[in-house]
């Protein structure tokens with residue numbers, strides 16, 4: 001990575017990788033040349049300064065990564081370089097997943113959260129919500145969050161050996177689903193402003209997760225945020 005140029009890979013095994021490439025291709029950050037790269041092999045990954053893991057199906061992405069010999073290189077990459085996971089990508093970057101399929105699922109880890117897959121419900125319960133996002137360009141304009149079988153962040157965990165977690169966006173409490181059995185239902189959510197389950201975007205050092213899909217909008221502000229803050233450190 002030079003001061004003038006950066007190669008940003010998009011893991012291209014399954015899911016919405018083309019949409020991320022499209023936004024990266026038209027992203028303009030003054031004096032910075034951004035080279036987007038589709039990542040399908042360990043050699044591709046080696047050429048990257050940073051990586052985006054798209055939405056899709058986390059179990060399928062992990063399985064294909066294993067078959068491509070990418071699982072271990074990806075785990076190493078996450079420990080050293082900037083990585084952003086959207087939706088399924090966020091699941092892969094988390095340390096713990098509830099509702100994983102029997103026998104568990106392979107994760108890359110890196111972000112100290114526990115989350116629940118499909119915590120907002122099924123495909124037909126997909127929704128969009130305007131989000132106030134801390135740190136984006138043009139902060140008074142809400143970001144349209146597109147949630148498709150999205151995970152719910154259940155708990156942020158503190159780990160003194162890791163960078164602190166910076167919460168970038170929360171969803172309005174009335175939208176919170178009832179997560180798991182016996183948990184709080186939508187109508188009781190009025191007091192949950194500080195509930196970890198309202199968090200839908202966060203940064204931990206060089207790592208970023210969004211439980212929704214910025215790549216499915218025409219808004220490039222999250223890609224801009226990732227490059228400026230996680231890749232170039234602010």
Ligand SMILES: NC(=O)CC[C@H](N)C(=O)O
Nearest residue numbers: 055056057058087088149
């Ligand atoms: N839109 C998405 O990326 C959905 C994620 C999917 N529910 C998973 O578990 O991987």
